[in-house]
Amino acid sequence: MGILVSFLRGIVSLVLFTAAVTTVVIDMEFIGEKLGKYKLLRYGLIAGVVLLLFLIGFNSTCNVVIIAIDIYGVWAFFRRKKEDDLAWEERQANEEKERRATECYQKAENIKKTDLVQARELYREAAELGHRKAQYQYGWYCLRGIGGEKDPQQAFENLTKADEMRRNEKYDLELERDVHYALGLCYSQGAGTERNDSEAVTRLEWAAEHGSSGATVVAGNVYKRNGQKSDAERMYRTAAGQGSVMSIYEVAQICMGKEGNLDAYREALELFEAVKLADARREEACEEAIQTLKGYIAEEQQKEAKAYFENGGKDAISLEEAKELYQDAIDEMKQTLEYKTVTDKLEKAAFGIFVWVFLDKGYDKDTKSIHCSGMDPACSQSGLYRRQSGGVRLDPGTG
Numbered sequence: 001m002g003i004l005v006s007f008l009r010g011i012v013s014l015v016l017f018t019a020a021v022t023t024v025v026i027d028m029e030f031i032g033e034k035l036g037k038y039k040l041l042r043y044g045l046i047a048g049v050v051l052l053l054f055l056i057g058f059n060s061t062c063n064v065v066i067i068a069i070d071i072y073g074v075w076a077f078f079r080r081k082k083e084d085d086l087a088w089e090e091r092q093a094n095e096e097k098e099r100r101a102t103e104c105y106q107k108a109e110n111i112k113k114t115d116l117v118q119a120r121e122l123y124r125e126a127a128e129l130g131h132r133k134a135q136y137q138y139g140w141y142c143l144r145g146i147g148g149e150k151d152p153q154q155a156f157e158n159l160t161k162a163d164e165m166r167r168n169e170k171y172d173l174e175l176e177r178d179v180h181y182a183l184g185l186c187y188s189q190g191a192g193t194e195r196n197d198s199e200a201v202t203r204l205e206w207a208a209e210h211g212s213s214g215a216t217v218v219a220g221n222v223y224k225r226n227g228q229k230s231d232a233e234r235m236y237r238t239a240a241g242q243g244s245v246m247s248i249y250e251v252a253q254i255c256m257g258k259e260g261n262l263d264a265y266r267e268a269l270e271l272f273e274a275v276k277l278a279d280a281r282r283e284e285a286c287e288e289a290i291q292t293l294k295g296y297i298a299e300e301q302q303k304e305a306k307a308y309f310e311n312g313g314k315d316a317i318s319l320e321e322a323k324e325l326y327q328d329a330i331d332e333m334k335q336t337l338e339y340k341t342v343t344d345k346l347e348k349a350a351f352g353i354f355v356w357v358f359l360d361k362g363y364d365k366d367t368k369s370i371h372c373s374g375m376d377p378a379c380s381q382s383g384l385y386r387r388q389s390g391g392v393r394l395d396p397g398t399g
Contacts (some may be wrong), residue, residue: 066260101129108137120147127158135162137178141234143182143191156192159183173210181207181215197222208235213242220250228255249275249282256293269293 013186108122116235120141126134139158142151159182180203186192187200201222207215220235233254239247252271258264269290276286 098131101126101131101134104129105131105134105137108134116141116147118147123244127161128164132162132165133175134174134273135159135165136182139177140182143185150192152186154192156186159186177207177210177212177215180204181212181218185214185218188218197226208238213239213244216242217244217247220247224250234358245278249279249286252289256289256296260300262297262304263295264298267299269297 009217010188012300053213060137097309107236108119108126111122112119120138123134123138123141127138135158139162142158143146143155146149156341159179162175163183166179184200184202184204184207187196187203189195201219204215204222208219216235216239220232220239223229223232225234236247236250236254240251248271252268252275255261255268272286272289272293275291276283
């Protein structure tokens with residue numbers, strides 16, 4: 001009988017010990033967290049074990065510790081069960097919330113073409129339930145004043161939430177691009193936050209690189225506002241290539257501002273013509289710019305004609321080229337000024353007393369000579385000719 005009792009006692013001790021070890025292993029994270037957090041608890045347990053060893057010995061202390069751990073294990077079991085129940089309820093609530101959010105978002109998507117006010121309200125409800133796309137849409141509606149008044153604060157808050165949630169959801173390039181564009185607008189306008197052009201262009205450039213034409217235009221505007229002309233032109237040209245009429249207009253203005261650049265003037269002229277046809281609202285402004293550009297082009301061609309003539313002896317540039325440029329200048333300017341006035345001015349400015357000789361008497365391109373019937377007064381007075389068999393040749397040393 002005594003042997004049986006001892007055996008059963010041994011079995012019970014083994015079970016209690018095993019249960020204690022299992023409890024410690026299973027609940028190690030919780031135990032470690034509590035002991036690490038509460039120093040007094042840790043020191044109290046150590047002091048208690050030492051005291052038991054001193055009072056009741058090693059074996060009895062081991063038995064007490066094992067029993068204490070087993071009691072703790074029973075409490076831990078019920079604690080974990082309660083936590084599991086709460087987690088299950090939370091999962092159920094989250095699933096219901098996601099279902100409701102998805103339902104609101106889909107309803108908003110279905111009616112946004114016919115009822116913007118109701119769509120905005122449904123986006124708001126879905127956004128509050130944590131739907132990322134709805135957060136973006138509601139933020140965009142608030143930013144642009146779609147379906148209601150503009151609300152910059154709500155716009156920035158919801159767009160920021162949508163941006164932060166990218167860490168928790170599957171990557172969506174289109175949504176990422178749209179969120180970056182919208183936040184770039186907020187930072188560039190100071191909508192719901194302080195204006196921050198540096199953060200704005202960072203987000204707008206990223207959105208532009210991933211296909212947002214709107215972000216390209218806004219980035220150009222921010223660069224233009226800060227006087228960064230080359231970056232502004234780069235972004236406007238990109239947007240123009242994507243079909244943005246406003247950007248074509250901006251590029252035309254930039255080209256028009258490149259003083260003395262004949263190629264830029266000609267490009268601007270073509271771009272203003274294109275915008276004039278595409279955008280009736282800018283027709284008057286484009287027409288005014290076109291007429292101004294024609295004057296600029298004529299002036300530059302006049303300068304080139306004069307330079308060709310004056311430097312012809314040094315650079316071996318033919319008088320025929322000067323004549324062609326001179327005529328181009330007249331063609332450009334005579335549309336807005338009196339032809340005779342233009343002719344007189346250009347003759348006096350570019351060629352002086354002898355210009356009418358090769359315009360009126362004739363210029364032989366093959367022999368590079370002016371044909372005069374006899375000793376023309378203009379030729380004789382200027383002293384800028386030599387008699388040759390083919391006629392009168394301008395002295396290249398007098399240019």
